[in-house]
Amino acid sequence: xxxxxxxxxxxxxxxxxxxxxxxxxxxxxxxxxxxxxxxxxxxxxxxxxxxxxxxxxxxxxxxxxxxxxxxxxxxxxxxxxxxxxxxxxxxxxxxxxxxxxxxxxxxxxxxxxxxxxxxxxxxxxxxxxxxxxxxxxxxxxxxxxxxxxxxxxxxxxxxxxxxxxxxxxxxxxxxxxxxxxxxxxxxxxxxxxxxxxxxxxxxxxxxxxxxxxxxxxxxxxxxxxxxxxxxxxxxxxxxxxxxxxxxxxxxxxxxxxxxxxxxxxxxxxxxxxxxxxxxxxxxxxxxxxxxxxxxxxxxxxxxxxxxxxxxxxxxxxxxxxxxxxxxxxxxxxxxxxxxxxxxxxxxxxxxxxxxxxxxxxxxxxxxxxxxxxxxxxxxxxxxxxxxxxxxxxxxxxxxxxxxxxxxxxxxxxxxxxxxxxxxxxxxxxxxxxxxxxxxxxxxxxxxxxxxxxxxxxxxxxxxxxxxxxxxxxxxxxxxxxxxxxxxxxxxxxxxxxxxxxxxxxxxxxxxxxxxxxxxxxxxxxxxxxxxxxxxxxxxxxxxxxx
Amino acid sequence: xxxxxxxxxxxxxxxxxxxxxxxxxxxxxxxxxxxxxxxxxxxxxxxxxxxxxxxxxxxxxxxxxxxxxxxxxxxxxxxxxxxxxxxxxxxxxxxxxxxxxxxxxxxxxxxxxxxxxxxxxxxxxxxxxxxxxxxxxxxxxxxxxxxxxxxxxxxxxxxxxxxxxxxxxxxxxxxxxxxxxxxxxxxxxxxxxxxxxxxxxxxxxxxxxxxxxxxxxxxxxxxxxxxxxxxxxxxxxxxxxxxxxxxxxxxxxxxxxxxxxxxxxxxxxxxxxxxxxxxxxxxxxxxxxxxxxxxxxxxxxxxxxxxxxxxxxxxxxxxxxxxxxxxxxxxxxxxxx
Numbered sequence: 001x002x003x004x005x006x007x008x009x010x011x012x013x014x015x016x017x018x019x020x021x022x023x024x025x026x027x028x029x030x031x032x033x034x035x036x037x038x039x040x041x042x043x044x045x046x047x048x049x050x051x052x053x054x055x056x057x058x059x060x061x062x063x064x065x066x067x068x069x070x071x072x073x074x075x076x077x078x079x080x081x082x083x084x085x086x087x088x089x090x091x092x093x094x095x096x097x098x099x100x101x102x103x104x105x106x107x108x109x110x111x112x113x114x115x116x117x118x119x120x121x122x123x124x125x126x127x128x129x130x131x132x133x134x135x136x137x138x139x140x141x142x143x144x145x146x147x148x149x150x151x152x153x154x155x156x157x158x159x160x161x162x163x164x165x166x167x168x169x170x171x172x173x174x175x176x177x178x179x180x181x182x183x184x185x186x187x188x189x190x191x192x193x194x195x196x197x198x199x200x201x202x203x204x205x206x207x208x209x210x211x212x213x214x215x216x217x218x219x220x221x222x223x224x225x226x227x228x229x230x231x232x233x234x235x236x237x238x239x240x241x242x243x244x245x246x247x248x249x250x251x252x253x254x255x256x257x258x259x260x261x262x263x264x265x266x267x268x269x270x271x272x273x274x275x276x277x278x279x280x281x282x283x284x285x286x287x288x289x290x291x292x293x294x295x296x297x298x299x300x301x302x303x304x305x306x307x308x309x310x311x312x313x314x315x316x317x318x319x320x321x322x323x324x325x326x327x328x329x330x331x332x333x334x335x336x337x338x339x340x341x342x343x344x345x346x347x348x349x350x351x352x353x354x355x356x357x358x359x360x361x362x363x364x365x366x367x368x369x370x371x372x373x374x375x376x377x378x379x380x381x382x383x384x385x386x387x388x389x390x391x392x393x394x395x396x397x398x399x400x401x402x403x404x405x406x407x408x409x410x411x412x413x414x415x416x417x418x419x420x421x422x423x424x425x426x427x428x429x430x431x432x433x434x435x436x437x438x439x440x441x442x443x444x445x446x447x448x449x450x451x452x453x454x455x456x457x458x459x460x461x462x463x464x465x466x467x468x469x470x471x472x473x474x475x476x477x478x479x480x481x482x483x484x485x486x487x488x489x490x491x492x493x494x495x496x497x498x499x500x501x502x503x504x505x506x507x508x509x510x511x512x513x514x515x516x517x518x519x520x521x522x523x524x525x526x527x528x529x530x531x532x533x534x535x536x537x538x539x540x541x542x543x544x545x546x
Numbered sequence: 547x548x549x550x551x552x553x554x555x556x557x558x559x560x561x562x563x564x565x566x567x568x569x570x571x572x573x574x575x576x577x578x579x580x581x582x583x584x585x586x587x588x589x590x591x592x593x594x595x596x597x598x599x600x601x602x603x604x605x606x607x608x609x610x611x612x613x614x615x616x617x618x619x620x621x622x623x624x625x626x627x628x629x630x631x632x633x634x635x636x637x638x639x640x641x642x643x644x645x646x647x648x649x650x651x652x653x654x655x656x657x658x659x660x661x662x663x664x665x666x667x668x669x670x671x672x673x674x675x676x677x678x679x680x681x682x683x684x685x686x687x688x689x690x691x692x693x694x695x696x697x698x699x700x701x702x703x704x705x706x707x708x709x710x711x712x713x714x715x716x717x718x719x720x721x722x723x724x725x726x727x728x729x730x731x732x733x734x735x736x737x738x739x740x741x742x743x744x745x746x747x748x749x750x751x752x753x754x755x756x757x758x759x760x761x762x763x764x765x766x767x768x769x770x771x772x773x774x775x776x777x778x779x780x781x782x783x784x785x786x787x788x789x790x791x792x793x794x795x796x797x798x799x800x801x802x803x804x805x806x807x808x809x810x811x812x813x814x815x816x817x818x819x820x821x822x823x824x825x826x827x828x829x830x831x832x833x834x835x836x837x838x839x840x841x842x843x844x845x846x847x848x849x850x851x852x853x854x855x856x857x858x859x860x861x862x863x864x865x866x867x868x869x870x871x872x873x874x875x876x877x878x879x880x881x882x883x
Contacts, residue, residue, distance in 0.1 A: 064878055126746070131757075153746065234707055234746070244709065247609040249874060250616070250637065398617065405621055412621050492614060496576050496623050497602035507605055511582045512749065 029373065031365035036381045038362075039424050042399030043387050046263065049256030061257050065241060069258070073237045073265075076158060077223045083163035084219045087312055088170025089212065093200060094309065096178035099294035100302045106309050110171045111536065113316040115528035117485035117502065118165045119228025120521045123509045124320045125161060126152050126232065134319070158235040164316040165229070166222050170215030177211035178204070183293070210277050217273045221389045224266050227488040232509070238262040239392040243488070246394065259395045266390030270383070324525070327518030337519060341504075345523050348484055348500040352527075354415065355422035356480035360472055362423060363430035368464075371438040382435070386428040393488030397421050401493060418493040422483045429482065430475040437471020438464075470538045477535040481528050501527070574600045575814055578615060579628040580608025581801055585834050586628065592830065593821045599814060608634045608711070615643050615806065625809040626818060628669075630801040631711045633718065635666040636867020644804035645812070651820050658862040659800050659840045668800030668863060669822050670837035671853075673767045674716040675796060676785040677752055682761035690788045691720065691797075692728070694764060695735020704751040704763035705736060707744045708882040712766050712799060715866050718873045719797035722861045726876065733880050744883055749773070756780040766799075768836040771849055786856045795857035799866065800840060 022030050053061075091110050095103060128135040129152050139149050151157060185207070189199045205212075223237075230240045238258060245255040297305060331337060366385050370378040388396065400421040404412050411417070441464065449463040450456075465472070487502045494503060501524045508517035579586055583605055590601045604611070608629040615622055615638070627644070629635050638644055644665040652660055652667045659668035676694075678685060682702070687693060694703055706713050721729045745751045751763035752773040762785075770784050788794050803822060805815045821827045828839035838846045838853050846853060 151743075153744070234709065247607065247613055248709070249871060250609075250613065250641075398613075401614075401617055405618065409621060412618075413623055491606050492610060496604045499605075507583060511584060512747065513584070 025369075025373065025377065028365055028369050029377075032369040032378070032381055035362045035366050035427075036384045038420070039385050039387055039427050041403045042391050042396045042424060043263065043384075045399030045402055046256045046259045046391065046395060049252050050260040053253040053257045057253060058257060061254060065258065066261065069236060069238055069241055070261075070265075072155070072235065073224065073262075076155060076162070076235070076237060077220050079155065079159040080162045080166065080223050081216050081220055083159060084167040084170050085212065085216060087163060087167035088215060089174050089208070091167075091309055091312060092171045092175035092178060093204070094305050096175050097294065098297045098301065098305060100297040100305050102306070107175070108536075109309065109313045109317060110175075111168045111532060112313075113164055114168045114481060115525045115532060116165065116317070116320055116521075117228060117487070117505075117524065118161060118222075118226055119232055119487060119502075119509070120505060120524070121161045121165050121320060122152075122229040122232040123505070123517065124323050124521075125157075127514065128319065128323065134323075153233050153235070155235065158229060158233050161229045161233070162219075162223055162226060164312075166219040167312075167316070169218040169222075170212065173211040173215040173218075174208055177208055181207055213273060213277055217270070220269065221266065224262065224269075225389060225392055227393050228506075238265075239394075242392050243394045246398070252398075255395070259391060262392065263387075263390050267383070270386060270390065320521075321525070324518045324522040327514050328522045331515040331519045334515065336515060341519065344499050344501050344504050344520060345527065347498055348502070348524070349527060351415070351418060351422070351490070351500055352480050352483040355419055355426065355483040356476045358419060359423045359426055359430040359479040360434070360475045363427055363434050363475065366427075367431050367434035367438055370435060371441075372443070382431060385431045388425040389428045393421075393425060393486065394492065396425055397489040397492040400424065400489075414495055415498075418490060418495070421489040421493050422479075422486060425486065425489060426479040426482050429478040433475040433478060434468065434471050437468040437474075441467050474535060474538050477531045477538075480531045481535075484524060484528055484531075573598060573814070574602060575625045575811065575818055576602045576604060576623050577626045577628060577818075578611040578624045579603050579605050580611050580634065581605075581628050581630045585831075588834055589822065589827060589830050593818060593827075597817060597821070599817065601818070612638050612641075612643070616641055620808045622806060622808050624806045625811050625815045627804045627806060628801070631715055631866070632668065632800045632802060632863035633711070633715055633866040633870045635802045635804055636661065636864045637870065638804055639663065639665040639864070640867060643807055645807045645809075647805055647819055648816055651816060651823055654823060654842060655840045656842060660802070661864050662862075666802050666804035667819065667823065668802040668840040670828075670831040670835070671798050671800045671840055672712075672837050673786075673796045673798055673858075674712065674719075674764065675767045675770070676787055677755050677763045677765050677770050677782050678785050679755050679758055679761050680781040680783055681758065685761060688762065688785065688787075689790055690793060691716075691764065692724075692732050693787075694762070695732045695739065697735070697739070699739050699762065701739070701741060701743075702761040703736065703739045704745055704754050704760040705740060706748060706751065706764075707746065708877045710748075712748070713764075714870065714873055714877070715799040716764070716797045717877070718866050718869050719799075719859050719861045720794070721873060721876070722865055722869060723794035723797075723859050726872075730876060730880065733877070733882055737880060737882055740883075742883060752782065756782045767850060771836040771847070774849070784851065786851060788859070789857055793857065795859040797859050797861070798838075798863070800863050801837075802863075 021033070025033070091106075094100075095106055095110070100106075125135075127133050129139075129149055130136045131140060131149065136149050139147075152160070181204075185203055186199050189203045190196075194202065225239060226237070227239050227243065229235075230237050231243065234240075238261070242255045242258045242262070245251050245258060363385070366381055370382050391399075400417055404417045404420065408416070445467070446459060446463055449459040454462060485502060487506060490500055490503055491506065494500065499507075501520045504520045505517050505524070508514075508520065577590075583603065586603065590603060593599065594601060604624070606614075608631055611624075611627065612629070612634055615624055615627060618624075627635075627638060629638075639661050646664045647667055649664060652664050655667050659671060660666060674691070676688070676691070678688070684698065687696065687698070693699075694705075708714070708717075717729060717733070720732070745754065745763075748765045748769040749772065751760070751765050752769045754760045755763045756773060756777065758781075767784060770782060773780055773782065786796055788796060803819055805812060805819065809815055822831075823841060825841065825844055828841045828844040831837055832839045832844065832846050836847050836850055838850070
């Protein structure tokens with residue numbers, strides 16, 4: 001024993017600490033530590049760079065920037081949350097509680113907007129709202145000069161774009177929660193004489209709180225990290241301001257200082273959201289197998305329902321799609337879709353599939369560690385792994401770039417940097433859906449496997465992974481969809497001459513080449529559709545997250 | 547299962563190595579370009595045809611690419627950097643990202659359109675001018691860009707938002723030609739005149755002036771000719787400002803090119819620069835975008851007012867980089883939208 005202790009003392013302290021940690025948390029914990037360590041690279045970059053910011057630098061930020069940025073960002077987040085709530089909850093309730101013609105299709109129509117990135121929405125709507133655009137000219141026909149065409153370059157415009165781009169998250173989570181909630185409660189309330197609206201207000205809504213909170217949290221995090229729409233509409237949020245600080249003034253420290261504030265803001269929001277959800281868990285009592293019966297809607301109701309859902313669809317999917325089809329057709333007629341165009345498509349698919357695959361692999365230890373060995377450490381790992389959601393894309397890209405150049409420089413120049421940035425950005429999606437899937441897996445099943453003689457790896461392969469495969473698929477799809485649409489990190493980190501669809505859309509849009517931006521956007525939507533289909537098939541797994 | 551993962555990971559790493567390796571071929575140049583693709587690809591196609599050298603164009607915003615170049619340091623794959631703004635080019639020189647270009651190449655370009663240490667050279671130039679609607683009334687007083695702050699132009703003026711690179715460069719020139727106080731008042735006056743209604747693109751300004759929604763706009767000269775090429779009957783004309791006896795002259799800005807400090811293909815890179823600066827290349831620059839060729843003796847397109855026929859502000863292009871941050875601060879203080 002003394003010999004061993006001696007050997008232990010000779011080793012340098014970081015190694016010693018590491019070994020102690022490894023013994024304490026096991027192989028799984030070590031793997032989780034490595035993953036979280038890598039995910040935290042951009043955060044360390046931000047902390048380091050902002051620590052270089054002088055006091056006067058902070059004061060300058062505080063007096064010139066922060067107040068208006070805080071106001072802009074927070075008011076936008078609140079507005080988008082309110083509108084996403086209205087759109088998402090109303091459509092979810094109608095589809096989950098009423099039977100009407102085309103109900104299945106309506107479900108699809110409500111999630112299709114997820115296939116369109118915010119910068120595509122912004123680009124298309126700025127064109128449609130111009131005086132000679134579809135909406136602009138219609139507006140002039142109706143109102144003439146009495147009422148000016150709404151200006152999209154404003155908080156209202158950005159709210160509109162981000163709400164139609166984001167309400168689907170709320171819809172998905174709330175609809176699932178409604179579909180799986182216990183109908184007896186509503187029936188009891190009805191029997192006691194409440195009107196349908198009161199039932200919704202006093203029974204459904206409180207029960208739906210966790211689902212709504214989770215959906216709105218996703219929406220708000222997307223607002224905080226959105227780069228595409230705010231940069232196209234020039235609405236100064238933290239993300240855009242950080243980008244300008246880096247790229248207009250070459251001031252990394254100032255940018256890092258702003259990022260630091262944004263990180264604190266987002267983290268406190270995340271922690272608050274988790275905390276409020278942890279206190280709000282509703283358990284179904286025993287006999288819950290009965291599904292609630294859909295009430296058939298009358299003809300009049302059906303008209304109203306479709307009027308509302310149709311209006312949402314019109315703006316959130318139909319108009320942008322029609323625009324893309326129109327201009328894509330012109331591009332096709334002009335023979336503009338050459339080999340280069342198809343290489344953008346395949347590049348996008350490669351990057352998104354690669355990032356999604358890597359993300360679900362590296363997310364597994366983090367999620368598994370938290371479900372099996374729940375501790376303060378594992379919980380903080382979960383929090384840390386959500387760093388990708390709270391840091392703006394350009395900042396993640398710079399952090400990863402600096403890290404790869406200094407630590408893994410042989411890897412630089414290929415896809416490694418881009419893939420790492422995308423994995424860091426979307427790791428939270430993978431971790432959360434896997435964590436949700438793992439929660440359904442009671443430890444006793446695993447123990448049974450072990451008792452029957454399976455080793456840890458065999459147990460993992462034959463028991464754990466098959467049981468959470470649905471969750472894995474959902475995780476893969478979620479990352480794939482977001483990675484397909486990702487713009488800011490891809491712009492900075494793509495290998496030279498390696499253009500993806502978002503990059504091309506962005507370039508063509510800034511050059512006002514509509515006939516080239518449109519087919520790229522259309523391919524992006526088409527490329528995302530299969531992923532959405534897989535997700536809907538596995539939808540039950542998403543539910544448990546709420 | 548785990549083995550598959552490992553194999554997959556190894557495969558992925560290999561793939562990225564291969565991608566990295568294939569990016570570096572012998573007769574190939576990598577250009578970080580902040581210029582619009584359509585203005586540069588015709589020239590590059592021609593260059594490749596004539597020399598057989600392949601050029602990989604990596605397009606993004608000028609400033610973002612400069613940042614990338616800076617962070618990459620000696621790991622960069624870029625051989626050349628193109629920007630549409632002299633301010634960016636000079637910032638790159640200041641940060642030590644470029645190397646000297648052979649004097650024999652640059653000497654055909656006037657000294658005020660390139661860096662004084664030859665670390666970058668201007669390729670094409672553009673003028674900040676006014677576009678006016680021919681039917682607009684009471685514009686006789688309009689002689690200088692500073693008249694744009696005149697309250698008589700309330701709601702009649704069209705300008706871009708202040709994060710536009712050309713706008714920033716123009717403000718820098720005016721500041722260097724007059725004083726900070728003058729420019730500050732001017733910006734404030736314009737801010738009052740536009741009342742929050744700004745334009746996201748120069749092309750939209752020209753369109754608004756042509757349709758009569760606005761009477762006057764501040765733009766780069768080629769946007770006017772681009773619009774006229776599409777709509778020859780548009781009731782707009784160019785007004786070249788600040789030509790009075792004591793006037794400061796028109797603000798110019800150049801798009802230019804620098805050779806990356808860490809390129810391993812300097813000779814090849816200079817070949818591309820030489821092509822861009824050749825009479826043929828310069829004529830092409832003039833043709834694709836109605837800009838002024840920087841090379842002495844090569845004329846701009848016929849419809850464009852000839853260089854030399856009007857007074858240009860006496861501000862060397864490299865100063866645009868040196869005073870850029872001051873301009874940004876000024877815009878911030880005023881809260882220019």
